[in-house]
Amino acid sequence: MDKPVLDIRDLSVSFLTERGLLRALRNVNIPIDPGRIVGIVGESGCGKSTLISAIIRLLAPNAQIDSGSILWRGDDLLDLEPDAIRALRGDEISMVFQDPMTSLNPVLTIGRQMTDVQHRDNRSKAEKRARATRMLERVGIPDPVEQLDRYPHHLSGGMRQRVAIAMALMTEPGLLIADEPTTALDATLEVQIIHRLQQLQRDFGCAILFISHHLGVIAELCDEVVVMYAGEVVESGSTRDVFLNPRHPYTQKLLDCDPARIKKATRNLPVIGGSLPDLVELPDGCVFRPRCDISIDRCRSERPGLEGSNHCIACHLARQ
Amino acid sequence: MTNRAGFVRETFTALRKDSLGMTGLVIVVTILLLTLFASILSPYDPLEVDVYNRLVGPSWQHWLGTDQLGRDVLSRVLYGGRVALKVSLVAISVSMAAGLLLGMMAGFGPKWLDRVLVICFDTLRSFPTIMFALSIVALTGPSLNTVIGIIIITSIPVYGRIVRTQTQAMRDNDFILAERAMGASTAHILRHHVLPNIAAPLLILASMDVPAVVGMEAGLSFLGLGVSAPTPSWGSILNDGYSYLRNSPWPIIAGGIPLILVTLGFTFFGESLRDILDPKLRGKGGKF
Amino acid sequence: MIRFITRRGLLALFILFLAVSLLFAMIHMMPGDPANVLLGPKASPELKAELKQRMGLDQPLLVQLGRFYNDLAHGDLGIDVFSDRQVSEIVFEQLPYTLALVLAAIGGATLLGIPLGCFSALRRNSLLDRLTAIMSVAFIAIPSFVVALYLLLWLAVKWRWFPAMGAGESGNIADQAHHLVLPAVALGLGWVGYIARLVRASMLEVMEENHIRTARAFGLPERTIIVHYALRIAVLPTVTILGLGIGTMLSGALFAEIVFSRPGIGKLLHEAVLSRNYPVVMGSVLVTTTFFVLSTLVSDIINATLDPRLRERGKSS
Numbered sequence: 001m002d003k004p005v006l007d008i009r010d011l012s013v014s015f016l017t018e019r020g021l022l023r024a025l026r027n028v029n030i031p032i033d034p035g036r037i038v039g040i041v042g043e044s045g046c047g048k049s050t051l052i053s054a055i056i057r058l059l060a061p062n063a064q065i066d067s068g069s070i071l072w073r074g075d076d077l078l079d080l081e082p083d084a085i086r087a088l089r090g091d092e093i094s095m096v097f098q099d100p101m102t103s104l105n106p107v108l109t110i111g112r113q114m115t116d117v118q119h120r121d122n123r124s125k126a127e128k129r130a131r132a133t134r135m136l137e138r139v140g141i142p143d144p145v146e147q148l149d150r151y152p153h154h155l156s157g158g159m160r161q162r163v164a165i166a167m168a169l170m171t172e173p174g175l176l177i178a179d180e181p182t183t184a185l186d187a188t189l190e191v192q193i194i195h196r197l198q199q200l201q202r203d204f205g206c207a208i209l210f211i212s213h214h215l216g217v218i219a220e221l222c223d224e225v226v227v228m229y230a231g232e233v234v235e236s237g238s239t240r241d242v243f244l245n246p247r248h249p250y251t252q253k254l255l256d257c258d259p260a261r262i263k264k265a266t267r268n269l270p271v272i273g274g275s276l277p278d279l280v281e282l283p284d285g286c287v288f289r290p291r292c293d294i295s296i297d298r299c300r301s302e303r304p305g306l307e308g309s310n311h312c313i314a315c316h317l318a319r320q
Numbered sequence: 321m322t323n324r325a326g327f328v329r330e331t332f333t334a335l336r337k338d339s340l341g342m343t344g345l346v347i348v349v350t351i352l353l354l355t356l357f358a359s360i361l362s363p364y365d366p367l368e369v370d371v372y373n374r375l376v377g378p379s380w381q382h383w384l385g386t387d388q389l390g391r392d393v394l395s396r397v398l399y400g401g402r403v404a405l406k407v408s409l410v411a412i413s414v415s416m417a418a419g420l421l422l423g424m425m426a427g428f429g430p431k432w433l434d435r436v437l438v439i440c441f442d443t444l445r446s447f448p449t450i451m452f453a454l455s456i457v458a459l460t461g462p463s464l465n466t467v468i469g470i471i472i473i474t475s476i477p478v479y480g481r482i483v484r485t486q487t488q489a490m491r492d493n494d495f496i497l498a499e500r501a502m503g504a505s506t507a508h509i510l511r512h513h514v515l516p517n518i519a520a521p522l523l524i525l526a527s528m529d530v531p532a533v534v535g536m537e538a539g540l541s542f543l544g545l546g547v548s549a550p551t552p553s554w555g556s557i558l559n560d561g562y563s564y565l566r567n568s569p570w571p572i573i574a575g576g577i578p579l580i581l582v583t584l585g586f587t588f589f590g591e592s593l594r595d596i597l598d599p600k601l602r603g604k605g606g607k608f
Numbered sequence: 609m610i611r612f613i614t615r616r617g618l619l620a621l622f623i624l625f626l627a628v629s630l631l632f633a634m635i636h637m638m639p640g641d642p643a644n645v646l647l648g649p650k651a652s653p654e655l656k657a658e659l660k661q662r663m664g665l666d667q668p669l670l671v672q673l674g675r676f677y678n679d680l681a682h683g684d685l686g687i688d689v690f691s692d693r694q695v696s697e698i699v700f701e702q703l704p705y706t707l708a709l710v711l712a713a714i715g716g717a718t719l720l721g722i723p724l725g726c727f728s729a730l731r732r733n734s735l736l737d738r739l740t741a742i743m744s745v746a747f748i749a750i751p752s753f754v755v756a757l758y759l760l761l762w763l764a765v766k767w768r769w770f771p772a773m774g775a776g777e778s779g780n781i782a783d784q785a786h787h788l789v790l791p792a793v794a795l796g797l798g799w800v801g802y803i804a805r806l807v808r809a810s811m812l813e814v815m816e817e818n819h820i821r822t823a824r825a826f827g828l829p830e831r832t833i834i835v836h837y838a839l840r841i842a843v844l845p846t847v848t849i850l851g852l853g854i855g856t857m858l859s860g861a862l863f864a865e866i867v868f869s870r871p872g873i874g875k876l877l878h879e880a881v882l883s884r885n886y887p888v889v890m891g892s893v894l895v896t897t898t899f900f901v902l903s904t905l906v907s908d909i910i911n912a913t914l915d916p917r918l919r920e921r922g923k924s925s
Contacts, residue, residue: 448859449859450860451877454878454881455890545881561757562757583751
């Protein structure tokens with residue numbers, strides 16, 4: 001097996017808040033192998049956004065990294081100078097953001113933004129435009145030449161998200177980070193974008209880190225899944241293993257709550273009882289224990305580590 | 321409604337933490353006191369002419385020197401505050417009252433009335449204030465009452481518009497609609513809901529308006545179109561000083577300082593008040 | 609876009625029409641007979657009647673208004689009874705001086721205010737930011753004629769760095785620019801702070817927007833992000849204000865013109881008011897008010913051009 005392109009090891013990030021240290025990420029391990037699509041699932045507040053910001057080093061000023069490393073092809077991103085990390089952004093590592101309505105500059109044309117993204121190339125403006133046109137074509141935008149001179153508000157949400165994907169793939173990155181790219185879109189568009197992403201991934205061969213709370217999308221698209229809860233990885237493994245044989249109680253509940261999986265007709269959608277723990281004053285032991293149905297005494301005192309070789313679970317009971 | 325005494329105390333506590341706002345308040349209060357007690361504090365009669373001591377610099381006899389007729393500049397500056405105080409008090413209270421009435425009429429009245437009033441406001445505002453003032457003075461001749469009248473007319477649209485906006489926002493509020501459905505009269509709604517909610521923005525606007533009003537009076541008096549000859553006003557002191565600028569700089573220096581202090585004091589105080597009472601308005605104050 | 613301009617233009621025209629009619633009515637309904645003022649109380653009734661006839665004052669008010677608009681349509685602002693010259697000629701002779709002053713003031717204020725506001729936003733709570741905040745509030749509040757007087761007192765009379773009066777030798781650009789400095793500073797100082805505050809506030813807002821995060825995620829140079837991606841949006845409110853600024857300054861220039869004995873519309877108007885020269889008062893107020901209304905109109909249109917979102921809205925409504 002290849003060495004991972006991106007290897008997040010034992011990463012802990014916290015924020016200085018008025019109430020105290022908010023421990024947003026704790027000992028997170030996520031390896032991403034070249035050309036693989038890795039999905040991260042979890043409720044809002046589980047640390048997905050913090051994780052992305054940490055990777056591209058755009059954390060809020062009150063954030064601090066407590067431990068760990070983020071290895072990019074062997075180099076630790078956390079040690080890089082700001083200039084070096086900027087050189088990676090949009091070149092080796094690209095991003096597609098959640099809300100296509102606000103993630104493009106409203107007063108610059110699509111063409112301007114797409115040529116600006118190629119700021120590292122010494123090509124002529126015409127060549128850059130030609131590349132932008134080809135890219136728009138590949139993400140499935142009709143009349144790409146005309147679109148270049150239009151402004152974002154002329155395009156629908158789905159079209160804008162395609163533009164965003166085209167921009168992200170323009171530099172043929174090694175890793176594409178997609179932060180809930182389809183959440184703001186309706187279901188049919190979502191499917192189209194997902195299929196387009198799959199096809200583009202095959203063409204470009206880049207790895208994709210795909211963040212979503214939509215289990216169906218993850219199952220459809222990803223090779224591997226990482227389940228996060230309250231700033232920790234609770235289960236990770238191949239999509240097949242995790243979805244067919246979920247072993248962490250949180251993953252099991254998450255899957256039970258997915259409307260697409262509910263077989264019996266029911267009036268009430270199942271929900272996971274309780275709420276996320278307070279990340280400023282974390283409980284001792286397992287972070288999921290307050291919401292867990294099957295906890296034992298050990299869960300109260302000892303925090304379970306992530307164990308396993310391919311299918312990893314952070315639960316004392318998972319081994320039994 | 322909140323307890324009024326508690327509200328005032330809370331505002332003041334917050335104000336004490338803001339050094340700039342507090343400085344503003346201290347300046348405003350000091351100048352107010354100096355003006356009110358001008359007759360006690362003034363070393364001379366501001367109209368007393370002394371031909372032997374014309375345009376002299378500061379000395380123990382005349383702290384701020386004398387003007388071209390030998391009148392004591394310090395006394396004139398102290399009395400000049402009375403003109404500024406009178407103009408701002410009368411002009412702001414009248415235009416606020418009129419703006420309140422017209423703004424509520426526009427906000428709560430029929431749609432045609434709203435349209436007419438808005439067009440009237442816009443027309444008045446389309447005149448540059450100083451041009452409007454000059455053309456009126458051209459007709460009536462210089463007088464302090466004209467100045468007050470001009471300031472009132474040009475300020476009404478400012479107050480009227482903000483009252484109208486607030487009234488409209490209140491009118492469409494769910495709880496107002498509910499009260500109306502339960503048979504509350506318009507007068508009741510205006511008095512018990514709209515008025516208390518407009519009070520804070522109006523207070524802020526008024527304290528920010530003082531510099532503009534004082535500046536306008538001083539400006540017109542400086543142009544010789546405000547107070548008539550012997551009456552001291554900060555503007556007329558500057559006007560006299562301007563004519564004899566090359567002989568003595570003191571009248572200009574002395575006439576400008578209270579103007580600068582008053583405008584700064586009220587602005588800092590007003591800004592601070594706005595931040596405390598209505599953080600949403602932050603950054604919206606300014607030139608107009 | 610064209611519909612937007614037409615609608616906005618018609619509204620401006622209507623307001624201008626109302627304002628001018630109001631002014632006209634006021635001038636003609638107020639007490640104080642211009643003929644009396646002009647010729648003095650001892651003049652013979654025949655002389656007064658002749659003058660009134662010449663100025664058209666013997667006609668009913670509505671006829672006068674009609675004649676006034678008819679003349680106006682032909683670019684005729686009436687005749688100055690003192691010098692027997694066309695008012696329009698006198699006004700347009702003075703206008704370039706005022707325009708030069710206003711443009712110098714607004715130009716300087718913009719060139720200083722935008723970078724000041726931008727730096728304040730980027731270095732939030734720094735010494736520069738706090739200083740800018742206090743100074744801008746201060747200079748917005750202080751009446752411009754007081755600033756003008758102090759500048760005159762120190763920089764022109766005491767230290768003699770700048771000339772104290774006039775507009776400079778005609779044809780000598782350097783001399784004219786030298787004469788322009790102090791009046792322009794007095795007129796524009798308040799606006800430096802005002803523009804800086806405006807730019808700062810909108811810059812802070814823009815830098816928090818998602819598309820800036822996108823630009824950063826693509827590793828665009830910080831300079832490009834600030835200048836092309838953020839500032840371009842952050843100056844939009846300033847552009848709206850600039851039009852208003854020019855309009856307000858056209859009348860505010862009056863004080864600077866008087867303090868520095870500079871020719872211009874303001875000085876013309878002041879002298880006309882003091883001598884009760886109604887046609888000249890009317891003419892100069894009319895021209896400034898027109899400029900004022902036009903400049904707000906133009907700034908609305910520029911704003912719509914710069915912000916494509918606004919333009920779209922104008923089209924669809």
